[in-house]
Amino acid sequence: MHSEFELIARYLAPAPATPDQGVTLGVGDDCALLATTPGERLAVSVDTSVADVHFPAGAPAAAIGHRALAVSLSDLAAMGARARWCLMSLTLPEADDAWVAAFAEGFHALCEATGVALAGGDVTRGELAVGVTVMGEVPPALALTRGGARPGDVLAVTGALGGGAGGLARWQAGRRDPGDPLLARYLTPRPRLAAGLALRDLATSAIDVSDGLLADLGHLRQASGLGAALDPERLPLAEGLVDALGEAGARRAALAGGDDYELLVTLPGERLEEARARLAGQSLALTAIGTITETPGVTGVETGGTTGWQHFSGDTP
Numbered sequence: 065m066h067s068e069f070e071l072i073a074r075y076l077a078p079a080p081a082t083p084d085q086g087v088t089l090g091v092g093d094d095c096a097l098l099a100t101t102p103g104e105r106l107a108v109s110v111d112t113s114v115a116d117v118h119f120p121a122g123a124p125a126a127a128i129g130h131r132a133l134a135v136s137l138s139d140l141a142a143m144g145a146r147a148r149w150c151l152m153s154l155t156l157p158e159a160d161d162a163w164v165a166a167f168a169e170g171f172h173a174l175c176e177a178t179g180v181a182l183a184g185g186d187v188t189r190g191e192l193a194v195g196v197t198v199m200g201e202v203p204p205a206l207a208l209t210r211g212g213a214r215p216g217d218v219l220a221v222t223g224a225l226g227g228g229a230g231g232l233a234r235w236q237a238g239r240r241d242p243g244d245p246l247l248a249r250y251l252t253p254r255p256r257l258a259a260g261l262a263l264r265d266l267a268t269s270a271i272d273v274s275d276g277l278l279a280d281l282g283h284l285r286q287a288s289g290l291g292a293a294l295d296p297e298r299l300p301l302a303e304g305l306v307d308a309l310g311e312a313g314a315r316r317a318a319l320a321g322g323d324d325y326e327l328l329v330t331l332p333g334e335r336l337e338e339a340r341a342r343l344a345g346q347s348l349a350l351t352a353i354g355t356i357t358e359t360p361g362v363t364g365v366e367t368g369g370t371t372g373w374q375h376f377s378g379d380t381p
Contacts, residue, residue, distance in 0.1 A: 071159060071164055071187050072091065072185070072187055072263060072288060074161075074291070075161075075164045075165050075168040076091075076152070076154070076164070076168050076171075076182075076185065076187070077091045077168075077303065078090070078091065078172065078175070078181065078182040085148075085149075086099040086100065086148060086149070086181070087099075087149065087181050087183050088229070090181070090182075090183050090184060090228075091184050091185070093181070095184070096149075096151070096183035096184040098149055098183060098199070099194040100201065100303075101201050103203065104201040104202060104203055104204075104222050105201065105202055105203070105207065106188065106199060106201060106205045106356070107143050107145035107162050107199065107200045107201065107202050107207070107305045108197065108198070109130075109139035109140060109197070110136065110195065110196065110197040110198075110217045111135050111136040111195070111196055112165070112193070112194070112195045113128075113131065113132045113135065113193065113194045113195075113196075114192075114193045115191065115192035115193065116217075117232075118131075118135075119131055119132075119251075120235055121192055122244075122260075123235075123251055124166065124170075124242075124251070125163045125164075125165075125166035125167040126166045126167065126169050126170030126173075127170060127251040127252050128167055128170065128186075128194065128284050129166070129167040129168060129169065129170030129171035129172075129174075129194075130170035130173065130174050130251075130252045131170075131252060131253065132152070132171065132194035132196050132279065133150060133152070133171055133174045133175065133180070133196055133271050134174060134252070134253045134254065134255045135253065135255075135274065135325065136150070136196040136197070136198040137150075137174075137180070137198055137255035137257060138177060138253070138255040138256065138274065138325040139198065140198055140200040140255070140257065140259060140260070140270060140271060141256045141257045141259065141260035141327060142208065142270045142271050142272040143200075143202060143207055143208050143209070143256050143270070143272070144202055144207060144208040144260045144261060144263065144264025144267075145200030145201060145202040145207070145260070145374065146200050146202065146257075146261060147178050147179060147180045147181065147198060147199075147200045147257055148179075148181065148199055148200050148201055148321040149180065149181050149182075149183045149198070149199040149200075150175070150180050150181070150182055150183065150196055150197060150198045150199065151183060151184050151185050151196070151197040151273075151278065152171065152182060152185040152194065152196050152197075153185050153186040153187075153188070153194070153195040153196075154167070154186070154187050154193075154194055154195075155186070155187075155188050155189070155190040155191065155192065155194070155195075156187065156188075156189060156190070157189070157190070157191060157192055157229055158189075159260070160251055162269040167254075169233035170252075175226075178255070178257055190283075193204070197336060202376055203375055204266070206264045206265055207264070208260070208263075208267055208269060208270040208329075209269060209270075209287070210262050210270070210271050210283055210284045210286075210290065211269060211287035211288050211289075212236075212266055212267075212268040212269040212330070212353035212354045213268055213284060213288035213290055213330040214290075214330070214332075214356065215287075215290060215356055215357060215358045216332075216333070216355065216356065217268055217331060217332060217333075217353060217355065217356040218330065218331055218332070218333045218336050218352050218354075218356075219281075219292055219294070219328070219329075219330055219352070219353055219354040219355060219356060220328075220329055220330075220331065220336065220339070220350050220351060220352045220353060221273065221277070221300065221326050221327065221328050221329075221350070221351055221353055222256050222259050222311065222326045222327045222329075222343065222348055222349070222350055223256070223275060223300065223301055223323050223324075223326045223348060223349060224300045224301060224302040224303065224305075224324075224326070224349070225273065225300060225302060225317075225318035225319075225321075225326065226301055226302045226305045226309075226314055226315075226317035226318035226321050226324070227228055227245070227249030227250065227302030227303070227323055227324060228248055228249055228250050228253065228321055228324045228325070229250075229309075229317035229320075229321025229322060229323065230246040230249070230250070230302055230304065230305045230308050230309060230314070230317055230321070230322025230334060231244070231246040231247045231249045231251065232245075232246070232250050232321075232323065233308060233309065233317075234247050234250075234308060235247060235250065235251075237373075241296050244304075244338045245302070245303045246302060246303075246305065246308060249302055249323075249324070250323055253323065253324070253325040254325070255325060256272070256325070256326060256327045256348070258346050259327055259343055259346060260327060260347055262333070262339075262342040262343060262346070263327070263329055263339055263342070263343075266331050266335045266338060266339045266342075266370075267287060267329040267330060267339070268330045268331055268332070269284055269329065269330045270284075270285070270327055270328065270329045270330075271283055271284045271325045271327075271328050272325055272326070272327055272328070273322075273325065273326045273327070273328050274322060274324075274325060275322045275349025276319065276320040276321055276322040277299075277318060277319050277324075277328065278319050278362065278365070279322070280328055280358065281318070281328060281362065282331070282362075284328065285360070285362070288330075288356070289360075290356050290357060290358060290360070291352050291356070291357040291358065291359045291361045291362065291363070292354055292355070292356055292357060292362050292363075293355050293357050293362075293363045293364050294353060294354040294363070294364040294365050295353060295354055295364055296315060296319070296364060296365050298351060298352065298353045298354075299315060299319070299353055300349060300353075301314050301315075302318075302324075302352045303320055305317060305318070313324050317371050319365060322331040323371055329350075330356050337353060343365075367373060
């Protein structure tokens, strides 16, 4: 059985950082030393992913590695930050070389794809869980927050909704086809980092859709002190979602399913087409699904008391 240091050295330690990555001292010391960009603010977020709470314990190890990093990077995307560094802590029930190698492959691949440098971390023994801290940079005047929405702003969402919930339903039904678009949306979500950068000088507020559209819209409304009018007929549904869940089930998944990691943004109506044009270069849709109102609450949809995933609610994902 390998020690934590052997696992880190063999599978988790990244290649030496290049000068442009800003890691002046990385894996192997008590702390990492990072060179931040003058004039920009450091954006930091942390997420913990626990087996059979945030992902199935039996999911492919590479997907678990990808997903653990992706869900944290999604927070940087929502703030319009450029992703730079991450720290990762991995808790394992046993030292399984093949599993750790596949996990590391998924994690490192997303690091490379997003330009993120792994600057340090930890490996411990216990129930399977992954903690990822991400750090990015953003000019202070361009940082997107949840509290900037204004009455009359258009409410829009990137990509499509409901795929995370649809993929979870497929997994729970025993589907394991890696080519299934819903399973891919659930197991290997794509953080919308490029979209966040493209929209940060157009949007007035933003949040990533992790707990469900209604739940995350609630966070944005609360921070902005406003309400929203939704048009449920305009919700962009993930590929294959209606076939998997039916029309009513698909719309419920889009409203409250969670695990979509799209960006929910507000912006002036006159900037909507410009925003769409910017995202068209990324082959990413931006769909207007409602407006921000002065009246608190949400109109246009029946929630049925369900707004999305909440820990300690008594429910299971």
